[in-house]
Amino acid sequence: MRKLTYFGYHVKQGFINLKRHFGKSMMSIAIMTVCIFLFGLFYFVFTNISHIIKDAETNVGVSVFFDEDVTEQQIQDIGAKINTRSEVAYIKFISADEAWEKYKRERLAADESSALVESFGDDNPLEGSDSYEVHLADVSKQTELVKYIEGLEGVRNVNDLTQVAEVLSNVNRIIRVVSMAFTAILIIISVFIISSTIGMGIGARKTEISIMKLIGAKDGFIRAPFMVEGIVLGLVGAIVPSVLLKLSYDKVTEYFVKHFSNGLGSSFELMEAGDIFGILIPICFAIGLGIGIIGSFIALNRQLAKIN
Amino acid sequence: MARLAEKTTSSENQPAVSNTVISFNDVAKEYDKGIPAVNHINFQIERGEFVFIVGESGSGKSTLIKLMLREIKPTKGKIIINGRDLNKLKKWQIAKYRRKIGVVFQNYRLLADRTVYENVAFAQRVIEAPPEQIKKATPRMLSQVGLSSKTKSFPGELSGGEQQRVAIARALINNPVILLADEPTGNLDQKNTDEIMNLLLDINKHGTTVIIVTHDHEMVKRLKKRVITVRNGFIVSDHKAADGKAPDLDDIEEEIRREAEEEDNKSGDEMAIDYIDVFDTNDYDE
16 A cells, blocks of 8 residues: 555656656667667568568469470379379469469559550460469478479479578578677667666765665665666657557558569568567567666666665 | 753663663674774663763774664674664665664755755655655654744755754654764754754653764763763773763763873783773673
């Protein structure tokens, strides 16, 4: 009950501290904003690449193209052989005409290149590009299956996404390591800045703290306003970059829809903002609060012991 | 002066019945290894006593205050204050322990940016007293120290004596058992010194044990109270005022000076121990 009575008092004192060092408080928030914003950017790239890889592996599957002189019968035979493989979920024949129609349809939808598409008139530039779209039941067996299909007679080319996926996975791994290292460094800097800001507040209240100690204030009572200060700095330092990240992501998504949704498949669609921010926002707040609390904790531990 | 003398009728003159509130048992404190700031400190203070601890700068007075406030722990010996063995006091128990000891300093240590009322209310707030209690107790305490008309003033607008009254009000607001005053009149003129001392005597009359650390021999002589003299980290005398026969500080000083001269050739440690032998027999532990 008493704790509640004094909750408002601590909050008020915390804000007085913030006001007293307004410039430094703003600087702390700015540094945290940069830290969390950059973390968010890394997170966007990382999760979207993961998303693209997963999409590519599960949705697109493997495209099988045939030699030019191959007969329809041979194509059917190849289809039958592929279908017998256990790792195959289903296969779909896509004739050159269907492929062109699909391309035209999606291009037209994306409008920009419609003039180019129209210029082909009734000609099909994809003539002779019949293909099978092989969807896998088990993505991990893709390499094995691709090897098998490539060995079949009449098969010209197998567009397998393993290599792309591997490259992307490697890129993603690098991004993850780099982003973690960057974030760690930025978090350390933020903690340092926050702890020095709060340290200034403690310094300014040295007499008060020393009196409090002599009168018999509990440690928690002395610390509370500074913890409030750290938490407020942490929260604001999380809210600002969260808003900026959301605005940026909306812009980037908009740009992607406009420029990359051109019939190359769903692989290049970015994740839904809801999916990404459902996880990212709590992480941002956890980082912000963590920095605030740890920063004030360090400042208090370092300075309170010096005050008698 | 006469006014001061009249007030020297505190409860210390009552026979003590195991009512010890402060007990130092062979206490030593070394800051640097091998160099004791205080050594072989032995004394007991009864509840309701009024005691002066006198000594020059560097004599060990400040160390005694720090030990009593449990800012530091003794290197050796046992301190029991208000029934608590300070060596056994856990870190988290210190705050609660200090609530029973009011402290007053030479430089008042008031919060310059807060009013007189706020300074006194602050002491209750930090121990999380209910707001209603603060509203009642603060004006009452300020009236007790004669500052009812200054509640809205800031420390900078007050005289030294008034500032010290605020500090005393702050020290007393949480009903301490002991009031520890470190050179409370060090920055004050005679008139203010008298006023503050009268106030402290009044507080003592109401049952609070008052310990005044000072080097103001004049004041000590006037008040004729128990005097513990500290020199070079040792207690060199402990004279209790009993049945109106107050110790004469001039005599005490003379005695100490003579002993010091006699023992001049001895080593510091031996010398100090000898002093204790001399004065312990006088009137300590009667």
